[in-house]
Amino acid sequence: MNQTVQKEKPRRGRPPKQVVEAEGPDGTRTNDPERTMADILEVATAEFADKGLAGARIDEIAALTRTSKRMIYYYFESKEGLYVRVLEEAYRRIRRIEADLHLEDLAPEQALRVLVGFTFDYQLGNPDFIRLVMNENMHRGEFLARSSTIQDLNVPVINAVRSVYERGVAAGVFRPDVDPVDLHMSISALCFFNVSNRHTFSLIFKRELDNPAAVAARRESIVEMVVRFVRR
Template sequence: MDETVQKSPPSAADSRPARQRAAREAAATPGAERVRVNDPDRTMANILQVATAEFADKGLAGARIDEIAALTSTSKRMIYYYFGSKEGLYVRVLEEAYRRIRQIESDLHLEDLAPEQALRTLVGFTFDYQLANPDFIRLVMNENMHRGEYISRSTTIQELNIPVIHAVHKVYQRGVGAGVFRPDVDPVDLHMSISALCFFNVSNRHTFGAIFKRTLEAPAAMAERRASIVEMIVRFLRP
């Protein structure tokens, strides 16, 4: 994987109105009503896209089904028909958020890389994905405020996260076998460390930057932080 840092995306506050406008325009195009009737998959995908921004921005309590319905030119009744309830829609949003990141992870083909390069690729991907998807970070933060109540209800999310642990375990075991990683690290703990370092970089950048007077969103700062996190994880595993 190319170790070049991705360009810092616009903040959720900047991108959310654009997503809302896009949803309105799509719904207002000729034939939109016919598409909604004849293409339920597309309708649900549109609802999930808008709901993701709403729940990430306002949380479960603050998000409103009326607003989601208006932004997708559907109705509350249709949303409840597809998802059962507001909580049902929220769980589906969480499921889709985890499905996206795990799907891309599965396409990294880590098994084709030497152990250390595979680890660097996985850490770099995690950093890049979380940086480019602040709504994912906000959804996870909101769900932690609910103490994981809704994630615990979803067997889908549990199943989606099994492959990433297997992938980390395989990379780690190959590294141990090759003598480049030490043999006393739990794969779940390793996954937690990777997630924690990359997560904090997005979740706390505004408060951290304000306290220590650093512009953490500058491309150069992001590139330096990315390289630092990758190197920390690699050195942590070395014998």
């Protein structure tokens, strides 16, 4: 089942998008902190994903949001504070969409197929998420460790995987010796690699990985691999 997900637009090779604060009928800016923060996070996500923590510049983020460094520091305290919020929002977004899959309404094997297919589609359609995770792994998780919410944000996906898996075991369709966290890791690893390594893999092995037929074949391969791994 091919889930439709909202894709982030890549920023490479095109002029950067500028976002502005809300304006009233007379053209004056209105005080809209939530929108201002959302605009800053949107632009900062692309900047940190593209350039990493060290390469991203608060001046550039301020210019693209037509705000000020002072305002960014007011909302997020520091460059590192903004970076941590970007990471939190990246995880919050995928977990929020996962919650809307309604896996509990599907038979266990179909639910697992939907979850794996969604993970593949989301990561393929949101390369900024992949780059952010790669950047933070280069920092060995140092900044994500500062988050007070990251653990809670990721509890639902483990619960969803566990629920699907345990229903499958109870129905006699899944084998009873798989750890749900390990299963989640395997799903993530297969889908993550498909995005993070596609350029080098394509170059080394002379494979055209971006055409629709190749994408569809790879998606089906990953879904089948996971399902056969847990099938009884």
